[in-house]
Amino acid sequence: MKTISMIYNNRENWPVIEYLKSNLESIFEKYVQVNNVFLNELKEHEIIEGDIYLVLFEQMIYPLKKHIKNFNNVVVMTRGISRKYINEIRNIPNNTDVLVVNDSYESTIQTTNTFYELGISHINFIPYEEKLDVNNYYSDIKIAITPDETNMVPKFIKTIINIGYREIGYDTFIKIMQKQQLSYKSVNRNIIKHMDDIVEPNATFKSNYLNSYLKSEMLNKIIFNSYEGILLTDSDYNLVYSNEKLNKTFNIEDNNSEKNIKSFMDIEVFKKITDMESKSKFIKIHDENYTVEKNNVMLMDQIVGYSIILRNEKDIRELEISLKNHLMKKGLFAKYTFENIIYKSNKMLQLIKLSKKAALTDYTISIQGESGTGKELLAQSIHNFSNRKDMPFVAVNCAALPETLLESELFGYEGGSFTGARKNGKVGLFEQANTGTLFLDEIGDISSNFQSQLLRVIQEKQIMRIGSDRLINIDVRIIVATNKNLEEEVQKKNFRSDLFYRLNVIPIEIPALRERKEDIFLLLENFSGETYSNITDEEKSAILSYNWPGNVRELESATNYYKTLDEFPNYIINKLTNNSKKYILYDNTYYILEIIKDNTDRFHGIGRTQLTYLLKEKGIKISDSKVRSIIEWLNTKGYIETRKGRSGNRITQQGIDYLDKF
Numbered sequence: 001m002k003t004i005s006m007i008y009n010n011r012e013n014w015p016v017i018e019y020l021k022s023n024l025e026s027i028f029e030k031y032v033q034v035n036n037v038f039l040n041e042l043k044e045h046e047i048i049e050g051d052i053y054l055v056l057f058e059q060m061i062y063p064l065k066k067h068i069k070n071f072n073n074v075v076v077m078t079r080g081i082s083r084k085y086i087n088e089i090r091n092i093p094n095n096t097d098v099l100v101v102n103d104s105y106e107s108t109i110q111t112t113n114t115f116y117e118l119g120i121s122h123i124n125f126i127p128y129e130e131k132l133d134v135n136n137y138y139s140d141i142k143i144a145i146t147p148d149e150t151n152m153v154p155k156f157i158k159t160i161i162n163i164g165y166r167e168i169g170y171d172t173f174i175k176i177m178q179k180q181q182l183s184y185k186s187v188n189r190n191i192i193k194h195m196d197d198i199v200e201p202n203a204t205f206k207s208n209y210l211n212s213y214l215k216s217e218m219l220n221k222i223i224f225n226s227y228e229g230i231l232l233t234d235s236d237y238n239l240v241y242s243n244e245k246l247n248k249t250f251n252i253e254d255n256n257s258e259k260n261i262k263s264f265m266d267i268e269v270f271k272k273i274t275d276m277e278s279k280s281k282f283i284k285i286h287d288e289n290y291t292v293e294k295n296n297v298m299l300m301d302q303i304v305g306y307s308i309i310l311r312n313e314k315d316i317r318e319l320e321i322s323l324k325n326h327l328m329k330k331g332l333f334a335k336y337t338f339e340n341i342i343y344k345s346n347k348m349l350q351l352i353k354l355s356k357k358a359a360l361t362d363y364t365i366s367i368q369g370e371s372g373t374g375k376e377l378l379a380q381s382i383h384n385f386s387n388r389k390d391m392p393f394v395a396v397n398c399a400a401l402p403e404t405l406l407e408s409e410l411f412g413y414e415g416g417s418f419t420g421a422r423k424n425g426k427v428g429l430f431e432q433a434n435t436g437t438l439f440l441d442e443i444g445d446i447s448s449n450f451q452s453q454l455l456r457v458i459q460e461k462q463i464m465r466i467g468s469d470r471l472i473n474i475d476v477r478i479i480v481a482t483n484k485n486l487e488e489e490v491q492k493k494n495f496r497s498d499l500f501y502r503l504n505v506i507p508i509e510i511p512a513l514r515e516r517k518e519d520i521f522l523l524l525e526n527f528s529g530e531t532y533s534n535i536t537d538e539e540k541s542a543i544l545s546y547n548w549p550g551n552v553r554e555l556e557s558a559t560n561y562y563k564t565l566d567e568f569p570n571y572i573i574n575k576l577t578n579n580s581k582k583y584i585l586y587d588n589t590y591y592i593l594e595i596i597k598d599n600t601d602r603f604h605g606i607g608r609t610q611l612t613y614l615l616k617e618k619g620i621k622i623s624d625s626k627v628r629s630i631i632e633w634l635n636t637k638g639y640i641e642t643r644k645g646r647s648g649n650r651i652t653q654q655g656i657d658y659l660d661k662f
């Protein structure tokens with residue numbers, strides 16, 4: 001709490017003394033204590049205590065010389081006039097003589113000056129002097145203005161405009177506030193309210209104050225509540241500003257400015273911060289990890305201070321998680337990174353090197369590759385490696401949607417713009433992907449009309465929702481993918497060449513799996529897990545010689561098949577044996593299906609026990625649980641039907657067709 005010493009000559013005008021005290025207290029509330037000091041009661045060299053010495057007139061400063069130590073804290077009070085009386089004064093006819101009466105000659109002059117400074121000059125203000133009020137000196141004057149000193153107005157004057165006690169001017173409050181760092185929210189609010197009530201000569205001052213207050217409030221809102229700790233110091237590391245987060249980190253009581261930051265930091269932390277040469281550094285503070293960024297504040301070529309920003313690793317992670325959660329909830333999230341791409345081949349190594357470089361740019365990337373080669377996996381990895389990784393990743397399969405739907409999905413629409421449209425309209429995927437990445441899969445399949453629309457969006461970086469005439473700016477990185485050869489499509493005139501060149505800025509071609517056989521076993525090992533060691537050499541050579549038209553996706557499903565049934569599908573093994581019946585050795589599924597077929601007519605089907613018996617009879621060693629799982633798989637494929645009771649398992653037409661393929 002600060003003390004304001006209000007200096008008066010004497011106690012004569014007690015109501016004003018009380019009034020001014022309450023005026024000060026109404027603005028500074030609990031933050032100040034007001035003491036009245038009367039010059040005529042002070043002893044010879046008596047020192048007045050106080051953080052601020054508030055005097056009514058400049059003339060009072062001189063007598064204070066003997067009683068105060070620090071003249072920096074003397075403030076001369078300005079006074080304003082309540083707005084409600086001004087119009088009454090303005091309505092006085094031109095050139096009228098008006099007597100101004102106040103309790104002392106000094107205050108009478110001060111009041112008169114205030115009127116002139118407020119631009120009221122159409123009347124003649126005559127300052128009242130008691131000693132002249134003899135011999136009808138003022139007898140021609142008919143109107144008097146007084147700040148509540150009506151009893152001092154000569155009796156013959158009938159019209160008195162009482163403007164009430166003059167209030168303390170807002171510039172006085174602001175001076176006190178700035179000198180004593182009393183810039184509390186409620187104090188600022190009180191001053192602004194007070195400004196509306198009184199008129200003061202210095203109107204520009206008022207608007208400047210209001211603007212700077214609004215600006216600082218806005219900055220405060222952003223900076224003060226930031227999740228980052230923000231600290232501003234002078235060049236000697238004395239605190240100039242700290243926001244709430246920083247105050248909490250270091251337990252700083254508010255408005256502790258002019259303190260050296262050393263006073264609230266551990267010496268090691270202080271040293272690390274002051275010694276910092278690089279812009280950013282990791283520092284442990286109270287056992288938590290922070291990244292600290294320090295920047296010089298320059299004036300001409302001199303360092304006048306430092307701005308220091310602290311980010312708690314935990315907060316950054318939480319922020320990332322909450323953004324990711326939000327995007328995940330909305331499905332706008334890329335799951336895969338380059339770490340998830342399994343490869344060994346040099347071809348893939350080069351491709352990943354190129355993709356990583358491309359990821360760091362904002363150029364459009366065009367991925368070409370057969371189905372199942374990992375185009376979406378690569379697109380997601382590129383997004384997660386790019387600067388947009390914390391922003392949305394939106395994938396659209398262009399071949400899966402009819403043209404009109406694709407258009408409304410991508411561009412969105414205004415409410416009620418077509419039949420069946422949602423009432424409130426729809427935000428398109430371009431907008432949802434804003435600041436992130438849009439992955440357009442199967443781009444080779446879009447209609448020529450849609451090709452034109454897409455070209456426009458890519459060129460203009462703006463979209464317009466269907467049914468709207470408002471352009472929306474978008475900042476989206478586009479990755480397209482196709483299993484078609486787009487160059488050939490351009491030659492065949494199925495794809496616009498201008499769009500092709502726009503999309504093909506960085507072309508990446510993923511080789512088919514058969515063109516990078518080195519990757520096959522590594523992928524197989526990853527997909528099969530523990531069961532990898534059970535895979536026989538014959539199976540491996542079959543896998544290697546198979547040409548994998550479905551690429552990695554097909555290898556993944558074949559491995560899942562193996563994990564369930566302990567063997568690979570016939571069509572893979574068959575390739576090795578070149579259509580010879582030897583495959584049966586490797587393929588119990590085929591053998592079981594054949595037995596079921598042979599038994600379907602005779603017994604209307606065959607039970608599992610009987611089946612296992614027949615298998616054993618033929619010298620095939622197979623566990624009961626294995627037979628069960630093969631039966632289940634054949635059922636799910638629709639190759640057999642399993643009925644309860646004795647009729648057991650029967651082959652279906654589909655099963656017969658499947659067998660016929662071999």
Ligand SMILES: Nc1ncnc2c1ncn2[C@@H]1O[C@H](COP(=O)(O)OP(=O)(O)OP(=O)(O)O)[C@@H](O)[C@H]1O
Nearest residue numbers: 340341342343370371372373374375376377552553
């Ligand atoms: N190199 C790889 N490492 C690990 N998994 C892979 C690899 N390549 C592809 N895959 C996996 O194969 C499957 C198919 O990949 P993806 O969907 O990315 O292929 P695509 O080329 O986009 O297919 P389509 O053309 O059919 O859309 C996915 O499960 C993916 O995780």
